[in-house]
Amino acid sequence: MSKVLIFGNSGSGKSTLAKGLASQNNLAHLDLDTVAWKPIIPPERLPVSESSKSINDFLSANSGWVIEGCYSDLLELVTEQANEVVFLNLPVSACIENAKNRPWEPHKYANKEAQDANLEMLIDWITQYTTRTDTFSKLAHEKLFNEFQGKKTMYVSNEQRT
Template sequence: MKQAIPNRIHIIGSVGSGKTTLAKTLSKRYNIPYYELDNVVWERHKSGDIRRSEEDRDTYLKQIVETESWIIEGAHNHEWVRPSFERADLIIFLDTPNAVRIGRIIKRYIRQVLRVEEANYTPTFKIFLNMFKWNKTFEKESKPKILEMVQKEKMKTMIIKDNKNINYYFE
């Protein structure tokens, strides 16, 4: 069923689920700014990334969620991200199949190493291997917690297993 696009959207899912692609697509289509939670945690510099202090990270996230419209995407479901869940008009949980995510992780790494695709980080083999670990941890630990939170707190949530069909959901 199609619905009007909300002003504040939180997209969550594992590594390779399609969060960034969906956020960029919705941002461009509906002229809503999008933010990657990784960039809330890290200050990006040409000389290397610097982790923000918890206070700076929380202040930055608060500034974002207090604006009228935004799309926030990330795999983070920690307590510090809670304000974006609470302020979201819609939470999109990308629950793509594990095999699809694994394929995307491999494809992304190859494209980044070949410099066909940009990355906010240096695509090292260590990070590549970590993505599989993060994917597994998300599936076993984060996913059940997210589902419990959105159900328990009755947050408006859309669970999408195939984000290729996202146009079906929005006008």
């Protein structure tokens, strides 16, 4: 059974690719955004231990899955169970375009207007991808990709995935 991790910068197409793979292959889908944050404004990360419990519940309930997100600290919790990783290593400019054109994500925002109100902050976040050194950084994603021992694929453009 397929067990796929998808990661990359915000706006790289993780959710789109994960939804497509899950649908085509009858796999469960977990967006790590749904287990990484406290439901408060401004957002605050949950402790990794709390996110880990939610991830383990998901793994226990599903034999085949796609897990996606930009959280290398959470992705590292499941790399041993995964049999494939996909790194969406798109240029920052492509991620910004994708973010500007993304459809409403109802599991993250009350409406499209609320999502669009967050766009300026998101673009600033996307722009920092190559200079950050945290769990969300290109550096952390490259390390995760390079250390994975199973099947791995890297996409560097939107066109490669279509």
